[in-house]
């Protein structure tokens with residue numbers, strides 16, 4: 001017993017000492033200092049330099065625990081000024097941002113105050129391509145750490161990164177702080193850096209302006225997210241990790257016989273997607289065939305009604321009437337690059353079947369769509385479309401003869417045809433790498449929102465992004481470029497059917513429990529003994545018993561707020577959009593629009609809603625419901 005616990009303790013210690021420390025710099029306001037201190041960073045920085053808006057001008061620093069090193073930041077200050085400031089504010093470290101010489105540092109280091117209190121000296125160097133690392137040598141003995149920042153107009157606080165690969169020439173063993181425009185969205189860059197040789201000597205990360213509401217005022221939630229993830233092996237908040245997980249959700253739970261197919265895709269998808277010729281063909285087709293960019297439309301009358309600023313991302317204007325085509329275009333190009341000439345897909349309501357049959361016709365590839373026998377009868381127009389487009393529609397006659405059974409048939413087909421066949425999955429679900437691949441293809445939605453909103457509102461970030469969730473592909477695309485901008489709130493809208501407690505719904509985040517569906521671990525609606533519950537929603541596209549693993553993770557971490565909307569609420573919101581804006585939305589999208597009756601937004605909030613599809617396909621439903 002005793003031995004084991006000792007070993008554990010030692011192991012923990014070891015990781016601790018290797019852990020990258022965190023310095024949060026540019027603190028200014030007392031309340032904010034206390035909130036940030038409660039996150040227990042290793043260093044808090046206070047700038048004593050009156051040419052910056054982050055200049056610390058209070059008389060004291062109070063309520064910062066001893067465990068956090070209070071660091072004074074100076075630019076070419078007199079030694080006497082530094083001594084006085086360190087004494088007055090009880091600082092444990094000083095950071096020198098000017099042209100302080102090795103001699104200057106040695107004087108400081110040998111003062112009684114510094115030797116007695118072990119005050120640390122951090123010397124800053126601004127790095128660019130022409131930086132000569134040999135100049136560090138004389139500083140080695142007279143300071144405790146180096147700090148590498150971006151070379152810019154001001155000493156520090158320039159808000160952008162230098163090329164960290166320059167540190168591959170680092171000739172020293174002195175531990176350093178890494179600084180300069182580091183933000184939450186830099187998780188990928190930091191992960192990459194962690195595998196480099198130079199990272200061995202990276203003692204701390206220094207963050208500042210990218211975590212601010214205004215100069216000196218820090219965003220506590222964003223800092224918290226950053227700190228919590230800094231020392232994960234793969235610093236990853238909301239994107240998939242290298243094993244295919246979003247937090248605890250995702251992975252690839254597949255029959256062994258499917259392994260070679262999925263593994264081939266996993267090994268190649270990122271490489272293929274990053275090829276310039278792939279990107280070029282994808283973008284060209286999105287533009288000329290799909291009709292992108294889809295407009296970001298300011299819905300004036302809807303905004304007036306709800307006294308807030310509502311923008312609609314018009315995926316309904318895409319060729320074939322919804323966002324699904326973004327993904328099928330991407331996957332058909334992937335299939336071609338992988339040398340596959342036979343395409344299979346499963347479909348429930350037929351929308352994904354149509355989007356797949358469309359791109360197969362476009363590329364002249366064979367297309368087989370599996371569809372439950374019941375669904376074939378219910379969705380005659382989509383079956384006709386697929387046939388006109390040249391696809392073979394194969395009925396799934398087992399089980400409940402719906403989507404789940406069609407999926408099983410498609411998987412069986414893929415196992416039997418591993419060499420020449422690609423399986424196009426239609427949402428951000430399935431075994432890794434599907435959820436990530438589909439998300440990346442749909443990410444064009446938020447990529448466009450960013451520059452379009454910049455044109456409309458002079459800023460890239462709205463206050464909210466909103467999307468309905470079936471499996472979660474239009475939502476994943478709408479959120480993607482905002483996932484790490486914590487000031488953009490995320491709302492995910494699920495179908496509550498006849499009501500969350502009615503037994504007839506698809507509100508997975510409320511009713512779902514962890515389980516495995518279609519090859520990934522996620523939240524899904526199931527009975528106590530693990531049987532998947534038959535979902536219900538008036539909209540065929542939201543009628544799915546699970547959500548993609550990214551969304552399960554967003555629900556679990558609280559990054560996204562989940563709302564459930566009933567059939568009635570959605571239908572009324574759909575009709576309202578017709579009357580107010582002259583747009584007939586898909587019933588799926590109507591769910592996202594229905595949140596405005598449920599939640600009050602501020603007049604100057606900017607809310608971007610994904611209008612995932614058009615309502616032509618739902619006309620019969622609308623007619624029956626409203627007795628039109």
Ligand SMILES: *Cc1c(COP(=O)(O)O)cnc(C)c1O
Pocket residue numbers: 322323324351426427428468469470471472473474475541542586588589612613614
């Ligand atoms: C299929 C569909 C959805 C639901 O699918 P996600 O993968 O969750 O986006 C939503 N809206 C429309 C119009 C659809 O066709």
